[in-house]
Amino acid sequence: MAKKGGYTISDIYQGGYSSLNPSYGDVFTGYHVGAGSLGLTTDPRTANVLQEASAKLSTGVKQIELSAIQPEIFESIPKQQLKEINRLSKLTGVDISVHGPVIEASGVTREGFSESNRESAERQMALAVERSHEINPKGNIPVTFHSSAIIPQAIPQKEKKLEEAYAINAESGSVIRVPLKKKEFPGEKKEINIQEEIKTINRDQWSENIRGMLYYADRGEEAINQAQLLARSAEAERKAGREVTAAEKRAESILEHGRTFLDDSYRQLRGLFEIGYKHSSDQEKKILEEYKKKIGPKVEQLKKAKDNYEYVETQKEIIEEGIKVLRKVEPQIFKPLDIFAKEKSAQTFANVAFNSYKEFQDDSPIISIENPPAGAAFSTGEELKKLVDEARKKFTEKAVQEGIDEGEAKRAAEKLIGVTWDVGHINMLRKYGYKAEDIIKETEAVKPFVKHIHLSDNFGGEHTELPMGMGNVPIKEMLEKLGKKGEEAKKIIEAGNWWQHFKTPPVKETLEAFGSPIYAMQMAPYWNQTLGFQQAYYGGLSGQWLPQVNYETFGAGFFQLPMELGGQRQGTQGGRMSGRPME
Template sequence: MAEYKVANLYQGGYSSFKPNYGEGFTGYHVNANSLSTTTLPNTANVLKEFGDKLNMGIKNVEVTAINPQTFDEIPKQHFKEINRLSKITGVDVSLHGILAEPSGMSQEGFNEAHRQAIERQIQQNLERGHELKPNGNITVTFHTSNMFPSADVTKFKDPKTGKEVEKVGSFLIVNTETGRPQKLPVLERTFPGEGEPSIKSEITRINEETWNSQLSHLSFNVERGSHVVDNTLAIVKSLEAERAAGKTIPDQGERAIQEFNYGVLFLNDAYRELKELYNVASKKSSGEDKKKLDEFSKQIEKEALMIQKDPKSMDTIELKQDIIKRGIQLFKDISTPEIYAPLDDFMKDKSARTFGNAAFNSYKKFGDTAPIMSIENPPATQQFSRAEDVKNIVEDSRKEFVVQALKEGMSEREAKKAAEKLIGATWDVGHINMIRKFGFSEKDVIKEAGTIAPFIKHVHLSDNFGMEHSELPMGMGNVPIKEIMKKLGKKGYEAKKVIEAAAWWTHFGQQGKIPPFAASLEGMGSPMYATGGGPYWNQAIGLTQGYFGGYGRFLPGINYESFGGGFSMLPSELGGQRQAAQGSRMSGRGME
């Protein structure tokens, strides 16, 4: 005989006694007072947006204007009024700064003037952020980068070892002399002795090929020029003496002079190349190589000055030949200069300078109430999106802050303390989840959070499925937020958690009319009451059913109407619902 249970036949209503109830619940409970929502990023009317959020009872709002043009169109009065409203209502405010490339790089290359212009923009963002919260340290978020894609890195299981490995297919490099970027593939080498390909080996290869090619070209020019000059120099000197004496130079002599001049052109090119290569080697070298270059400079200084004084004389031609030949030998003896470098390293250095300078200038102006610069990981398809990247940029930015502070007379201890307070990281859980697209797992996503945890100032919440930069409320994708927040630890718990849900606005929020806050409260299992504990918003559906939910209608209204259990059948003039002249047992008039 089959055993029947009520649970097999009817599951009943949603339970308000189960705190982990709900398909959308992420498993991590967050108090609503630590959640924040954003203003719409495509409008400069942030005051209206802020007011709309206040009407919802939200306790934290992030003013968002990531487009530089839109940000510049926000009137200063808006920020001042938002500050006034935030003080009246007790709402905390943060700011998402513009999306700009802090390194100063562009598709055309690096430009220091452009980097300085971006630094001034970021600094102005910090200063305007201070208007939103003059008496506290407002958090202002900037992305690590906004220009180039990330390196072509995939994770897969090695069929030989069975271990999971990361493979780089291509990466970006930069010519440190010109500032121009280019893409470099990591190619498999099958020739014996080549070894396993890597970023380091490919950088070494292209530097050696570039340097040797330049030396070959220099050698070719000097050999070609020297051969011609050596064969014609004595003849040309004699012919020039005859010309000076007023004698006519025969055609054969003119051809010899012309050939000599061609040789001089080759030597002049070679001498120019020598100077350029020396400049590169001098900037890139160190240690013994630097000593050799300095010694060479002292040895040729007198001759070089003579050449500069009279570059076209016959005597200086021979001096050029000698200097070039000695220079080529020197260049063969020193290490290959690192002309090309990974673009990541180059840009991190420039970005840290931008962030560090802007943060320190803000500190100089506002002191202890200076805004907190929080540096965010962009989507995983973009550069500097991994935790190690963000960590390095934060650390280097702090170092730059300290360097500037020491110049201003601050103690190193005081400078480091201020830098750690004012420069940190914003961790976007949806952005890092996108590494799944490249073969990484949920464990890898969680591990990234552990790396960045010590630097956390702010958290951005968005859910997706790891493939595209879609932004849904938490609980609607596969971001392992419970495990991520555990990894972020105390700093993650204390940080404001900003709901970024662009996909919600686009598809489900009726273009901004219905914000994703309610869905996020459910996904994050926020307590319904400020005191904490249950019930939670993920249980809300179990608390909002009708009184008769799950049982059907019993004691229907007709019972009360017919048998005097209520007053609904009283005439309208006595407060009932029936029209006058109609009756019931309670109406004072017999039923018809």
Template sequence: MGDYKISDIYQGGYSSLNPEYSSLFTGYRVKDTSTIGVSSDPRTANILKDVSDKLSTGQKVIELSMIDLGTPLDTISKQQLEEVNRLSKLTGVDITVHGPIVDASGITQQGVFDDAQREIIERKLINSIERSQQLNKDGNISVTFHTANSLPGAMWSKTKKGEKILAMPVVNQETGQLSMAREEEKYYPHPVPVKGERSGEVVPVGKPVIYTPGETIKIMNDTKWSNDLDQVEFNRQHANKLLEEIHPIFIGRYLQWKEHEYNPDKVPNPNIEPKEYEEIRKIYTANAYLNESQRKVNALFDDAVKYSPPEKKEELKKLANEYTKILVDGKNNPKVESDAIFMLTQRLSSMESPKIFLPAEEYALDKTTQTFGNVAFDSWKRFGGSKKAPIVNIENPPAGFGLSRGEDLKNVVQGARKKFVEIATKPKREGGAGLSESEAKLEAEKMIGVTWDVGHINQLRKFGFSGEDIIKEAEKIAPLVKHIHLSDNFGMDNIELPMGMGNVDLKEVMEKLGEKGEKAKKIVEAAHWWQHMQSSPYAVTLEATGSPIYSMGMAPYWNQAIGLQQGYLGGLEGQWLPQINYETFGTSFSNLPMGLGGQHQATGRGRFSGTPME
């Protein structure tokens, strides 16, 4: 017999023997398909029908999107939640929840931080926890919340030299108003020694001094502090000019008059002569200037206490005692009061400016951790501890929003856990749980974790970040991950496609998340796929993640499924003999099973005349 070679009938077809095949396959293989699910439609309140429809795909986990966008959370009745709970028990499906997308920091739609608004948001999140518990009263249902929704983030730029912040939002802590600090260039008519981040440099005349956003914020604080102190001194000097024109004897008469005003029964009326009124009137005018200075310097001292580092508090306390002693010893003498104000302003001006203007994300971090810490403890206390209470999982919003990077999310979770511990260790009579610190820390770790959205963080690419940079972001939060959201995009916009259709490096990201990522529920968020393709992304996700077709966990995998061939009695369908085969070559039979040579019913026409065969 001569040598011969059997070749594929159709060259370039799918190979069912290649476990790495498929343009969708991401290289990361999810062995346990029960950890993969899709989210419900956030636009409908009929979640029972939506969940029932999605169960037909065979998935074992579904996330209810109660995100409060388009359809308010309160339109979902408690009966719907109870029926979904029954359905999940009957089918053995796990339910998770995506809670309302709000700003836990309390920033309003007008861009103002408001603590009253933060408390409203906290109650809203607690309400969503209560409603989520109806879906699983016997276990820890995962409830996901974003760190932020409308809070703006820093404007980053990634170059060969490293990361750079071009602009960052700034909050005035006194008013809650937002502004923007940008990188600025300023020219001066003299050489300028550079301070702060580049201390030691001297910029010559003709070249701009470049201020980073961080340095711009310091300039904002220094300028405000200096201007406010100047206003105090302006009023004090006006008072001094008037007092210098007045003879000390009239000041004495003025003090007698004031004592009579305060204690008319004990201090007799000094009976000031008409010719003395002009001088006394000047003293009253000077005193009005001093009162304004006093009011302003009191406000500045309050700012110094509130917005200066903790180590400055003791120094400020000593300064306050010294100032008070001078005023008491002066017994309402306006000259003594003027000297006391001068002393206080001089000492305040020598101190570092209070941080009234603060990076908005730094300010929001404190408020956000307070909210999530309170919500998690309320869940723990209300529903019987960490064995049954809904878990608070905090998600990174799309890159570009505030608190959206790996380090931000890590700080939010750790801060919320710290707040949980602070409350839990308080005595029960004070609203706590009376736990030891070690017990409280353990419970906090169980109750608060991370939902890592691989599509959201991928949008760092629009700032110049590489795939390697984004993988490092995942590494920062890996130990905290309890839940994962899967969506693909190209890094430019908040687009949600199934995995394998964009440039998210899923394999590398999941490798960094390790065992926690492998065990976590993975919810496919593919809104734009639903919108345009009108089909579930579950099947293509199984293909993208190379999940095994059979429960034994071995080959073949879903990324190979498109190349698998049916047997002869199945009609040799698929890539082996596609419909075009029948349309091209036809058959001599009609209405017979394909296994016996019958023609595809879809065509219904012969190959010659084009008329129906019957």
């Protein structure tokens, strides 16, 4: 830098003194990462993973992740290719990991929840784990699954309260929005609580169900009382062989309608009893148990009724008593979606991990649960932590039930169930108004669980993937917060948008961003310093770096010698050294 004539000349030559500084370059993130822990993904659009992995090896990376996020793509990978990937890994010394298909582990679909859907998701994931084991049968290959594929997570805007949340009907599987806006009507609570709102929804829904049952019971009883006398008379007339009057026929029709209403009410009673028993508290179940014992003999009497009139009277008694009992309970049919999904997803992850552990023991693949883009379920560090905790808990319980020592079960759960932390996904909290310090805090929440890291940079607004150092992901602070866990984890470069628009591997840019050591000694010089070298360090000795005109102008070298002696001047007129006689 020089000052002259009232102005400053600065950095007119890129390769100035500053390129010797270990922190040189505006792309450097401030955190040095060894090149050996960095890896690339295969193209998720193709099942030809062998060709993809071979191509990626030419970049010099030591980690390759087979990316098969679409279930149909994963199913299209031939088993022979996985065996060849195993051989390729052994031959090159490259570690392989797998990004499994993106599947909704909870069993919730756009049509709702069913246990059958959850079991199908579990089988798909188990197959992915089993096939991944073929790639590395003697090691714990990391297999990444997203924590959720379609379920939303309600995230409030920074320093604001949630405006809505989600609840799921545990019986039908349907999802509803729950407004959490302030209410102005007199007597309403000013502070809205999701738990209280869902409790109110359950109370109202249960009351409506009972009213529906009561409506049919009242209509049935009214019709029966109105027509029963004449209907009995019609029955007696027929037995006596006399003709039935029009009024008596109408009475019989009304009586039949009454019985239909009563049957509908009785059917609803049975259904509500099952729902109530399934979703009520332990104390409420005791009330239902007492009712069950009380009506047991009457139900048997109903089956043995000699005529329709005895049947109807017994049925009415059961229904009347049932309505009284159902009004005493308040089953929680609607549940907060995040709690319900956590329970079901944890069950799936635990089952997949445990069944794999039973089959492969210490060589079982690692189930690494990834945070999806912010706004999807379990996308924040705190929520993902709860999911992994629950999955490990269920794994341990299942193992203990099968006779495994509890301590051993807990160690296996901690080893085989962890987190893939996607730094680009969590950075998308910025669109909700969150800052770098909030994103770092979310990273701290998952620190004990991290097994694997996905690297992509963005600006927080959209789900884009650039090499690190090109967006505003606070990667330096995030990796510092992860500490040893971050150092040990394999770091896979996910830069789909870079490949899309710039058509080159993102390895060089990532090495520069992390200031990776050029040599294996893990010391200077670093890749970020190469930006200041002539022609760039990685560019080779190309171009006119030793221009011939220098020698012609200044007379250096052997240019003026004849070609016979290594120069470029042809021997003429029988030069002494030409091999021809002098003329």
